[in-house]
Amino acid sequence: MQHVDTLIYAGWIIPVVPENVVYEQHALAIQDGKIVGLLPNSEAVSRFSGRITHRLPSHVLIPGLINTHTHAAMSLLRGIADDLPLQQWLQTRIWPVEQACITPEFVADGTRLAVAEMLRSGVTCFNDMYFFPDVAGDVAAEVGIRATIGLIVLDFPTAWANQASEYLSKAKDVYKKFQHHPLIRTAMAPHAPYTVSDNALQEASELAEQFNIPLHIHVHETIEEVEAAEKEFGERPISRLHRLGLINSRLIAVHATQLQNDEIKLFAREGVKVAHCPESNLKLASGFCPVPKLSRVNIVTALGTDGAASNNDLDVLGEMRTAALLAKGLSRDASCVPAAEALRMATLNGAKALGIDHITGSLEIGKSADITALDLNHLESLPIYNILSQLVYAIGRDKVSDVWVAGRHLLKARVLTSIDIHELQAKTWLWRERIVKILQKQAKEAAQSSE
Template identity: 55%
Template sequence: MQKVDSLVSARWVIPVEPEGTTLSHHTVAIRDGRIIDCLPTAQAEQQYQADRHQQLATHALIPGLVNAHTHNAMSLMRGLADDLPLMTWLQDHIWPAEGKHVSADFVHDGAELAMAEMLRGGTTCFSDMYFFPEVTGRLADRVGMRAVLGMIVIDMPTPYGSGPEDYLDKGLALHDAWRNHPHISTVFAPHAPYTVSPQWLERIRVLADQLDTRIHMHVHETAGEVMESVATTGQRPLERLDRLGLLNPSLIAVHMTQLNSDELDRIAETGVHVVHCPESNLKLASGFCPVHEMQHRGINVAIGTDGAASNNDLDLLGEVRTAALLAKAASGNAAALPAHRALRMATLDGARALGLDEEIGSLTPGKYADLCAIDLSGLESEPLYNPVSQLVYTSQRDKVSHVWVAGRLLLNERRLTTLDEADILARTRAWQARIAPEAPHD
């Protein structure tokens, strides 16, 4: 018998590729943090000997979920300023609160809260855009999560930096610090076309080309953003980015709710990746990302939660359900985004947007063993005719029982193995008392 580190057997294994595949009574074999085989359980028990054999008789085993857009530390602002449009929310509430409270300690505690929440919801990889990314990187390394750290750039000074030159210097140092890490990587993260001047966007494009690094940016988030750009520059934001040479496969464009047919064609032609954040867009009344039209054109669309301050959770499984339902309603086509395609958006398509699809996103031999087990038993989940449909339309994150990153068990029977839940809650409540002393926090 062949020796492996661990075997994970499940009632259903959903590898994501080939698309639409569901494997009954299968086992994933793991060695040195990677998947070496996926085969029928009876065969696996004859072929492999493992130190650990996790048997999940009522579960579906899927790739770990990929949250392609987050602002992790903003978890400490969850519910701070609800029911407001984007610019009022940002300018009158969020930016002032950040100016007063953001620090390395704030980012550490907020990111730790976010990572705990994401792991308990099945997310194994996140792409983060926020200040003090070096703090988030060190924390992700300790916790064991896979992370893509945004090298933030914005025209205005913040507690993190004095201006674009300072942000870029810190970003390049961040890139150098993590460039050889197996689980942590970096992308340039200019905030948006309306907060980063053209000369700095050009500089970022040149640096991204030199470093072979992607660019992660909010683009066409609201109608107001587009109208203001036309009024001040005579161009829509995408046109400006195109003229600056930023529309290419290195661009990860987040939100993209305001698009015409020509822009959709241009996005497809240039290979831009899109991150859809349906619940944040709904809550802020920002608009609807035309997912069905994008996928019809072959555009890669991933899913992100955005930050917990505007969502108000980091529940990617819930985001998948919302994305599937919203695509049907927005397009008038009930078949617009089937369950298996929605699941792929939160796994393989997310990995592809981040440039990680050779390493994660599907249960394919050779890839890292980033896995999520979801219990499909119980009266809320039965009868069960199609496991993938059940995952997307019925399952909730409290059914996530186990999570592995590179074969390391980070959630075991819903217990976090590398994070202290009681300590996280205590520090979160202390921040609540500082940020909004009048709010209840007992």
Template identity: 55%
Template structure:
């Protein structure tokens, strides 16, 4: 049988079934989908490919899913480090955004983020930022899968003047994008402290009507929880529950401040959590009790947050941090093992976004979103267990090849859809503008 692509690899880690690792197998791809996974010697007899990729020092894993980003904020990477969250936001990030955020800022920042993510093995990102139509356009242009958040806040920005305008523009964008195969459009109300009850109630109604997820920062810091309790007599989670938002379609980002009762209550709603360990560490926001949440049955995915507070979009590093923090916070060295960390970065993210029938594992019938990681470097030798090596030893520089829907976006460490020389030039211009403004 003639097919588009055969990828031969030393190891294939499909994620589904859990803990299975295939040795010396081939992944068969046709029309952008995985149609078979079988031993190499059998594959060579059954299939002939237009393209054969032989990766005999590599492991194949599903494409990594970065479940929480502010992609274009990559332009603000490192501009105001080592500050508390609110000082960082109020004195540096928000003033720069107020002056500079527009279509060009979002276009160039998103291109920078996409280039970094592809080179690190990310094949899907879930974004929350202004001018989402620009983010969507760039994602489609460069061939990466994306959740384009329909952002909503009470306050005016360069994109919309009030919550009604955010929702109106978001719904129009959803209508334009709903047939794009690489794009989904979750609602993205920013946080409980930036959006009031009336627009949140509208979002709940619209999300139910359109069958869309809702993606929101929740319980990110102790200050947020205490302030909301003082103002309303409720925690943010209690308020969101009262408004009917907590459901299997709800994606709560950060969740560093959780009591045992809140974990159990949230598990009963069927909602998801996106854990952003490195951003939470850098901003001293607290620790999501990941092992306890997983044990309660909550689906926990991984995100980097924006590069302005991380300072990278490295999902391999995020997996390692999640696994190590999970052990440290729980006091249990067996908590968040390597396979769980990989699931959080792949299939769990797909489940949170409602796209687990399309991606998240190397399963027959799903899109060929595939990442190849080379193990011949001394940093990953000797190699006893490839899965452990990916989570605890490998770096993103060992990602050699990336496919999304069977289209190769990274080939032997070279991007195929982004011109790096042009990108460097554009980013250099932004660096001069932003640095000058922040240092007035």
């Protein structure tokens, strides 16, 4: 008998690889943070002995969910600028508040709040884009969640840097800081074509190639963005990125709601990945990512929530359901994006986009034990005929009971094991008070200037 660190007996396991397969009454064996066995419960009893054993007969185990695009620290700005179109949301509400309150402390507390929410929602890995990425990486490492930290680049000054050259210099430092970390990776993250110059975009692309990391950028989020680019540059943003050498297999194109057929063909040919954020795009009325068309040409499409200031949650299970339903509605084809594909978008496709599918994204022997367990023994989840369909169309994040990252039990029976939620709640209320004062001051100044 083989002794292992952890043995989990479950009612169902959906490994994602092979696709559209469900194992009933199976177990996972974990040793040194990796999966070393996936086998029927009856065989696991005689083959493995766990130092810790979990018996979850009413649970389904799935690969940990991957949030392929978010701005974690913006959780502290949840709900401050709702029901506004993107440019008004950014320019009149979000950017002024950020300018007044962003500090390393803001990023640390906001990221910890986001990580707590994501873990309680079954997320084991997130791809971030925000200021003070070194601080966000530190928080993720401390908590024990897997993360790809975006090395943000902009042309204009913020609390993090003053100009593109400083952003790029700091990007190098943050990359080196986490270069050998087992859980934290980095990606170049120029914000968007409309906020980053040609030279800075090219330098960011060169660093991504030099460091062998992804490049993560908002692109074609709205029709207004595309029209403004055509007016300023005489070409669409994707055409400009292609001319500058950014359209390649490293690229994670976020949102991509305004894609022409030739651009889809270009993405497919060059191996571009797409981070689809359906609920944020719907809420900001930005448009629709053409997932059915992307799927037909095998473009890797993953799911992201965007930040909590525009969604307003970090619920990848919810995004999975919305993505599946939206694709069906857009294509007028009820078979489009079936449940198994939606789950792959929320797991393995995210891992592929981040270049870590050899580590995570599916429950396979040799991969990291990044696992989410959902308890289905609730009235809202019963009866169960097709577990995959139930997972995508009927189960909410409140059914997430347990989460492991690299074998470490970070959520145990809905209790976070590496975050003090009482301290976090207290800090969040303090931030609410500070931000309300900022909003009140800005409103007063705006009223005075209009008199």
